[in-house]
Amino acid sequence: MSEVDNSPIKPADRVLRLPPYLFARINATKHALRQKGEDVIDLAMGNPVDKPPQIVIDKLCEAAKDMRNHRYSASSGIFNLRKEMAKLYQHRFNVELDPNSEVIACLGSKEGFSHMCLALMGPGDTAVVGDPAFPIHNYAIALAGGNVINVPLGNDEAFLERIANVLTHLYPKPKLIILNYPHNPTTLTVEPAFFDEVVKLAKKHQVAVIHDFAYGLTCFDGYNAPSFLAAKGAKDVGVEFITMSKGFNMAGWRIGFCLGNPAMIKALSTIKGYYDYGIFQAVQIASIIAMRHCEKEMDHQAEIYAHRRDVLVNGLHKIGWEVDSPRASMFVWAKIPQAHLNGMGTIDFSVKLLQGAHVAVSPGRAFGENGENYVRIALVENEKRLKQALKQIEIFLGKKPVKRTRPTRLK
DSSP, X not given: OOHHHHOSOOOOHHHHTSOOOTTHHHHHHHHHHHHTTOOOEEOSSOOOOSOOOHHHHHHHHHHHTSXXXXXXXXXXXXXXXXXHHHHHHHHHHOOXXXXXXSEEEESSHHHHHHHHHHHHOOTTOEEEEEESOOTHHHHHHHHTTOEEEEEEOOSSHHHHHHHHHHHHHOSSOOSEEEEESSOTTTOOOOOHHHHHHHHHHHHHHTOEEEEEOTTTTOBOTTOOOOOGGGSTTHHHHEEEEEESTTTXXXXXXXXXXXXXXXXXXXXXXXXXXXXXXXXXXXXXXXXXXXXXXXXXXXXXXXXXXXXXXXXXXXXXXXXXXXXXXXXXXXXXXXXXXXXXHTTOOHHHHHHHHHHHHOEEOEEGGGGOGGGTTEEEEEOOSOHHHHHHHHHHHHHHTTSOOOXXXXXXXXX
16 A cells, blocks of 8 residues: 555545546646657647737736736726626627626636536536536636536537426426536637527526637638627526637636626625735736737637648648638637547547647547547647648658548637
């Protein structure tokens, strides 16, 4: 028996309930290769490499020199920051929000989502989540002591019927529905009518909704992702999370927002009041400048991702992969031909691809059972690096193309 087994220090049940971290092998392999000096093209994580608008960086530097900004800030975010986000929602999505009661700033949407689950969920509570899903959508509920009911993901009436079936037949009735469009990892998108039906469903079954809108500002080809809050009655039943990480390339700044239902916002504010003293105020001030003056830069960044998407999708088609072209997000969701899997699961395949081609991707199985046979590829590198990654993948797979079906536009 090891020393760890004999230790009187034991993790809490909420930690022991967490499943194995399925990205661990990828991360360990990537680290080992880099320790050897190998050049790894990392397309596994949606971690932007492009810089934020220069005006935002300049404002951060200026605000950091003001000693008043180095004191504790408000855990809910300064008023002008919340007001600017309300203006953005009015302008982009035609949604009216009260900055005082319907907007709260978070240390990135992931922190906000996790604390919202802590504010709403407890032992015996249940949430319905599509599968595959961004891992925190499952893990935050487990950490809050709740249970997850996974249903096969979709973006249509059939998906909502699967959710309705759970709400109708499960006792006690689930407390939350977790949604995420544009979706991570699958890049599925929806039209406004979808959220109208979500609101009807939530009201009928007296269940709350959390919509993760992290990629709502990163859309292509004239598509504009609808806000859940634009649906009639949405603020009666739920909230939406949005972040500045993707559209403004501010991932490391850790700034996001929760918007919508005042009671849910208040619950989150209560939790955050106990946990943190707010975001560094210089970051908040710079973020105001981003929202106020950098809409063109944000739209240009989306165009950059669209060009990278085309390079990657076309390159994967040439080697026989089934890949639909996404309308939003910063990912491509690619189905691996069985001839390339050769009986492997996607986690083993992704590790071997990393070892052999020095290209890191995210195995679909890490996002849920229904992610098996797929990989998620991030559009975070420039076009030259993406072409190099495609070349290395093609060489590793033996250059033999695989017969594929005709590609379609992903919706």
